[in-house]
Structures are given as structure tokens and as C-alpha cells.
Amino acid sequence: MTTTGPAFAPADSLLRFATAGAVDDGKSTLIGRLLHDSKSLLADQVEALELAGRERGDAGLDLAMVTDGLRAEREQGITIDVAHRYFETARRAFIIADTPGHAQYTRNMVTGASTADLAIVLVDARNGLTEQSRRHAVLSGLLRVPELVLAVNKMDLVDHDQRVFADVAAEFARFTAELELGAVTAIPISALHGDNVVHRSDSMPWYDGPALLEHLEEAHTGRHESTQDFRFPVQCVLRADGHRGYAGQIAAGAVAAGDEVLHLPSGVRTRVASVDTADGALARAGAPQSVSVRLTDDIDVGRGDMLCAPGAAPTAAAQLRATVCWMTGDSALRPGKRLLLKHTTRTVRAEVTEVRHRVDVTTLRRDDADELGLNDIGEIVLRLAQPVFCDPYERNRLTGGGLLIDEATHATAGAVLITEAG
Template structure:
């Protein structure tokens, strides 16, 4: 393989992607095969895997151990945490999140896929689409991951038969399309044998599409963050020479010296007088950069406030409705008092209503479930003690999402997306309740 130089890396694009699938579908083996066959494994890492495999009595290296790094994972033979790996080819750089397959750890997929631009969902060719497959597809749709790859694994165990692959691909694609997934690419593979992972399969000549790595290298990425409305949550205030500079990361849009901005949620309007990036003045800054901003007026601006500009202002509200994935062992119930963390702002909140819970089998909504338990996907209505500047999750994955946190111990309860991710199959809405007042 061509050597990847630092100069080349600077010119290549970056793809963040996640893997998901049921237990024993072969996610870790796929990731290990991907790293091994793309020559992205260091010699000492491979030697460590070979020693661990020999200790288990295996003839060859178990490539799954390249990602199953925790001792508990290796002993159980399953992935229970999100394993991150970084690698590169001459065509692209990658940040990979290998997420758990066991239903008990589905919540960790939310962590791994929340920033992903592509998700690889594995299916065992012998079992086809199962409930956990549907759950992972629903989470990918909920998080609005723009590209989904269906990797039908263990094709060697079904005789590499095309009809088996075609039936699974048809069923999954129909389900994902109904969820609203914009693009599904189905690839038949054998992660253990290496078929269609990095190199094309010699025994599946009926398949003429890309390998997994080829698709990862060539999938088209869209960068809409720089063209969207400007959103700059203030992380900290820096006092320098009697002046106040507001530091943080620009989540979307652009900021320029002389721009008129609104401080949210107060609604006060002012002008940018200077921008600094890494201590150097800048005339303009685009999304993704960390910077400090100085304003023309002496306003009461602090951590948690947001500078906004552009044609679509955020919605300022103390009540909101969101689609949530409940990730904690403690159930989420009506009347639950929580902390709500949105960008750099954390406020007290209360769950006023749980209108529905998603049924994965037919994508219908079960009305008024009363509570959500671990791994449930549902709708919640929330009232906050202070107003928030919210965008729809469909418009911004960063400013359209928030976390619900247990104020007692800091445990994350739910990952929430503003708006209705599954509006097409929702039952009749429940009546609004009075809820609690702050």
C-alpha cells in the first residue's frame, strides 16, 4: 500500500463512522480485518493479538481483539464499550467507533453514532434482520446519520448464495427507508475470510459493487455546517487588558469582524469587533474552529449564552418536545426532575409528559407509556427553569440536541433530539398537561 505522508493527510478528507450489529454478528472481526488488510496495524499490536489468540488455543490471530481491548470484553468475547480507532489510507482519514451489540449496551451506540457521518450495520447472513438490527437502524435514523451500510456478514456460512443476501438487503432497505434513512448500501462480506472487506471476493463474482473500504473511501460527504446559520455557544469568559473576550467553538456558520450578532437567550444585539484564533487575529472564522470573540457593547454575557447570526434564528423557549433514546437503568417518568445540558448551558428541568414510545416491529407509536426504560426510544415534553436557544435536530445535530442528567449523581439519563424523528407513523397526540411550575 502507498505510504501515507503527513502532507497527504493534511489534504485528505475525514470520515467519522460507527459499526453496529447484534452480538456475534462479527463487528469486531470486521473492524480488525479492515485495520489488518489496510495495513493500519502496528507490528507490536499484531504480535500482542497473536499471543492472546495463541493463549486461547487458536491457530491464527483473532482480529476481533484489535478492538476488544477491555479485559472484560476479551474474557466474555463481546464488546461492551465503544472502542475508537484512528487510521488512514491514501484516499481518506478515518475515526471509527466500534459500538456494542448486546442489547444491554445499545445505549453506547448513541455515543458512537452521535457524530458519525456513516454507520455500518452488520447482519449475520444465517439470522437475517432481527430486533437488534431494527433498533440499530432506528437509532441511525434518529441521529440522522446520512449514510448507512448494510454489511451482510458470514456469507461463507451460507455458501456465498446470492438469494440469501438479496432477501436480507431487500428487507432491511425497506425498513430503513420507512424510518427515513436517506441512503443504504448493501455489501455481502465474510469478515473472517476477508471477502469484500478490503479486497474483492473471488467467490462472490455475482456482486459487482464496492468493498467496504472502497465505499468508505469514496462515499460523498456533505459539509453543511459552514453554510448554516451561525451558532457560537460561549464556553468561558477571558478578561484581558480590561476587555472581555468570549471563548468557545463555532458550531455552525461563519463569523466575521463587523457582523451583527444576537446574544441568546436575552435577545440583545451587538457587533463583533475582533476575532482571535490561537492568539492570532482573524477577519473571519468558519464552523469547527475554536476562537475568542470581542463585542462592541458591554453586555452581561457568560458561559451558556450563545451568539447567533443568520436568516434562521433559534427558537427561544422554556418548553420543548423531543425524541429521546433512554440510556440509563433508572426509568424516566413523568414528573422526573432532571438537569438539561444543551451545548455549554445546563439548566434545571422537569419531564411534563411522555406522549409515546416507539414500537420497533412496525414503527408505530405506543401512546402514553408512562415511562421509558433503558434502550427505549420515545417522545418527551420538558419544561426548563430558564429559556434555551434551540434549533431543530433536522437543521443542526449540535444545537438541536441535548442531554438529560440525573442531578443526584450526574448520570446521563437520555440523549434527546429536538423535533419528531418519526412523525410519519405517530398515533394521535396526547393532550397537553399542566405539568410542574418552577
């Protein structure tokens, strides 16, 4: 038997959000509370949480067990891996990434936040901002997460004091004023007791804003805006009934039958004959929909090519300056290192020609460096064997981002945020 959940939310309302914060600030408990109070847990899951609570010595639910799935996490009482969970309300569907707080798992935080529409940074009301809290705010800024929520947790342990909340929010506002962040919203909560998480709390009558879930349901993703210039990296070629279609995910903007598009790398202009899905043709499609596009002209199009807006094409670049998060401890990132760069649907050989500096992610200070180690973030220059069609990461996270891959093992070695192309 399962609990009765809300009606299914439309797919285009999906919100991806990441949670981060210092150890013991309550990330896993918050996610457990969101899932429990929104009736998104199965009945046997609730029973397991009740049993764990009794074994712990109290009558409450052990909500952290919902996401602390690794044995090492339960034993150490910390989050190590990025735990993804899905839930939905009548208004929206959500994918949560519970990211680690420890500095040695910075790469996991980058992984979880790289696709997020919103990041929640938890802060223990008793401790205020910590070095880890600052690190997560800085990483959210570097990754251009569109919106940030400061969740001041454990308000029950400071007697729901408005002044404590106001002081933490003010300190956070002063720190983030130097960062390139989108909207920042502060919400006082108690994840353990559910205050201002799914339902507004009577314990803090001085707070007149929304509960956390209410805010998440209203948050704007920005992923579906058609005001951006059209970008369509081709993933594969489909052949049916004597016609060729080019399948992929729209990375930005929108497209409709009759629109003029530019094909890269050829530079040929053509028009869209139709935009199709498995359910039939669409009058118009926009990011991030996955579609098949047929063209009016018979031109040579293949995987790794791009269809784009003719008057606002991306840069075709064989050299990139980029911010990179180095994700492997097997070897350092040094000038001369050869890797593969996976950018949208194109994979090319790349060589590191320069390591410009290392970024201190708690202060944003740039330190001179000639190499980057595991979890280091810094700026590098890459020379590519073939050009990629890209935008700056701050303009488009899909066409401005990429992965560095080890040529020998094909393991992911780094995440790339393009700052300058040419």
C-alpha cells in the same frame, strides 16, 4: 518497531462512524480487519493477534481482540462497552465506535451513534436481518445519522452467492423505506478473510462497487457545510491585551470578520471584529471549528449565551417536546421528575411534565406509557427554569440535542433529541 502507516490525513477530513449489528455478526472482527489491512496497528499488536490466533487453534489473526478490550467481553464473546478506535489513511482520518448489539445495551448504541457521520450495520449473510439489525437501523434513523452502510458479512460462508446478498439488501431496503434515513449503501464482505473490506475481492466478481474502506474515504460528512444558519454557543470568555473574545465550537454555518450576528438572550445585534485561533486570525471559519470571536461592540456575553444569524435565530424555548433515551436503572423517568438539562454550553433545571409514549425500536410502534425504564426510548415534555436556544434535532444535531443529568449524583441519566420547542 511499528508498521509503516500512511501519511497523516488532514483534520478537516475526519469521519466518525459507528458499527452495529447482532451478536456474532462480526463487528469487532471487521474493525480489526480495517485496522490491520490499512496498516494502522503496531507491530506488537499484530504479534499479540497472531499469538491469540495460535492459542485459539488456528494460524489466523484473532482480529476481534483489537476492540473487545473488556475482560467480560472476551469471556462472554460479546461487545458491552463502546470501544473507540482511531486510524487514518492517506486520504482521511477516522474515529470508529464499536457499539454493542444486545438490547440491554441500547444506551451504549445511542452513545456511539449520536456523534456518527455514518453507521455500519452488519448482517450475517446466513441469517439475514434479525431483530437486532432492525433495532440498529431504527436507532440510526432516530439519531439522524446521515448515512447508513449495510455490510453483508460472512459471504464466504454462503459461497459468495450474489443472490443471497441481493435478497438481504432487498429486505433491508423494504424495512428502511419507512425510516427517515439518509443514503443507504449495501456492500458484500468477509471480515475474516478481508474480502471487500480494504481491498476489492476477486471472490465476488459480480460486485462492481467500492470496497468498504474506499466508500468510507469518499463519504460526505455534512458537518462542514456553510449553508446552515450560523450557530455559536459561547463556552467561555477570554481576555487578552484589553480585548474580550468569546470561545467555543461553531455548531452550524460559518462566520467571518464583518458579519452581523445576533446575541442571545439579549437580542442585541453586533458585528464580528475578528475570528481567532491559537495559530492566528482566520478569514472565515465554519462548523465544527473551535474559535474565539471578538465583537465590535462591548456587550455582556457569557457562557451559555449564543451568537447566531440575525435573520434565522434558533428558538428560545422554556418548554420542549423531545425523544429521550433513558440511560439509568436507578429510577424510572416519570412526570414530576426533576433533572438538569445540559444543552450546548448552557445547563438549566428541568422538570418532566408528561411522558407521552414509549417507542418500540424494532417496529417503530408507539405504545402508551406513563414512565420510561432503563434503555427505553420515548417522547416526553420538559419544562425548563430558563430558556435554551435550540433547533429541532432533525435540523441540527448539536443545537437539537442535550443530556439529562441527575441533580444529586451529576450522572448522565438520559439523551435528549428535541422535536418541538416553544
